[in-house]
Amino acid sequence: MNYQEIATTIRGSDFPEDEELAGCECDFECNSENCSCLMNGESNYSEDAKVIRNSKPLLECHSDCSCQQNCGNRVVQKGIRKKLEIFSTNAKGFGVKTLEIIDENEFVCEYAGECINEKEVERRNEEIKYEDNYTLTIKEHFGGRIQKTFIDPRKKGNIGRFLNHSCEPNCDIVIVRIGRIIPIVGLFARRKIEADEELTYDYGESLITDESRKKCECQSENCRKFLPMSISPVE
Numbered sequence: 577m578n579y580q581e582i583a584t585t586i587r588g589s590d591f592p593e594d595e596e597l598a599g600c601e602c603d604f605e606c607n608s609e610n611c612s613c614l615m616n617g618e619s620n621y622s623e624d625a626k627v628i629r630n631s632k633p634l635l636e637c638h639s640d641c642s643c644q645q646n647c648g649n650r651v652v653q654k655g656i657r658k659k660l661e662i663f664s665t666n667a668k669g670f671g672v673k674t675l676e677i678i679d680e681n682e683f684v685c686e687y688a689g690e691c692i693n694e695k696e697v698e699r700r701n702e703e704i705k706y707e708d709n710y711t712l713t714i715k716e717h718f719g720g721r722i723q724k725t726f727i728d729p730r731k732k733g734n735i736g737r738f739l740n741h742s743c744e745p746n747c748d749i750v751i752v753r754i755g756r757i758i759p760i761v762g763l764f765a766r767r768k769i770e771a772d773e774e775l776t777y778d779y780g781e782s783l784i785t786d787e788s789r790k791k792c793e794c795q796s797e798n799c800r801k802f803l804p805m806s807i808s809p810v811e
């Protein structure tokens with residue numbers, strides 16, 4: 577558990593200067609078509625702060641916005657609201673469980689780390705031959721182009737780095753932007769999660785299909801048997 581705790585994702589040394597996003601000019605609540613943080617005036621969160629899932633980019637209001645701090649379009653930036661605990665699992669190393677009920681679509685925690693680009697992922701993999709796969713690949717579609725960004729929580733991260741993979745997970749990832757171009761990885765509940773349940777998400781597609789992969793220990797009925805993996809996270 578040798579890492580530096582950070583509250584949110586930061587720019588890695590090689591990553592281009594972070595561009596700041598303009599703030600909205602709403603008076604109090606952001607729920608109108610005029611709010612520049614909401615796409616077509618559609619809310620990102622319900623009144624009780626549950627994420628509304630759609631394919632549009634999720635921009636939260638931020639320090640340059642003129643709306644109030646309690647505007648409903650500020651959820652991930654407020655941080656973890658539930659009691660979560662790191663514990664030792666039987667076969668997966670450490671894991672994270674919730675000590676209280678989490679409702680469907682509620683924010684759980686961020687997967688925080690250093691935001692780095694492809695070259696730096698390769699350099700770090702050369703430098704240290706990691707056994708565990710922590711680097712998360714974000715693939716976003718911008719005008720017919722796929723943009724890849726990587727979040728590495730090994731040296732600097734938060735509790736999100738301890739969430740294990742499951743083939744039938746109870747959380748999933750929503751990419752959020754909070755006043756900056758750097759993507760923030762939000763983990764949200766896919767369904768109601770009971771107190772004491774382990775928190776998991778699906779690590780994604782596997783680019784290696786042979787049996788050199790690690791055996792998956794998620795024990796779900798539809799387990800895909802092996803952990804999703806690529807030869808290097810860049811592929």
Ligand SMILES: C[S@@+](CC[C@H](N)C(=O)[O-])C[C@H]1O[C@@H](n2cnc3c(N)ncnc32)[C@H](O)[C@@H]1O
Pocket residue numbers: 667668669670671707708709710737738739740741742790791792793794803
């Ligand atoms: C992001 S880390 C998760 C936290 C990790 N368990 C720890 O102790 O730090 C990913 C690593 O956890 C282990 N892991 C995660 N999910 C697993 C699963 N379903 N089955 C087996 N091992 C798993 C693997 O070693 C994987 O490389």
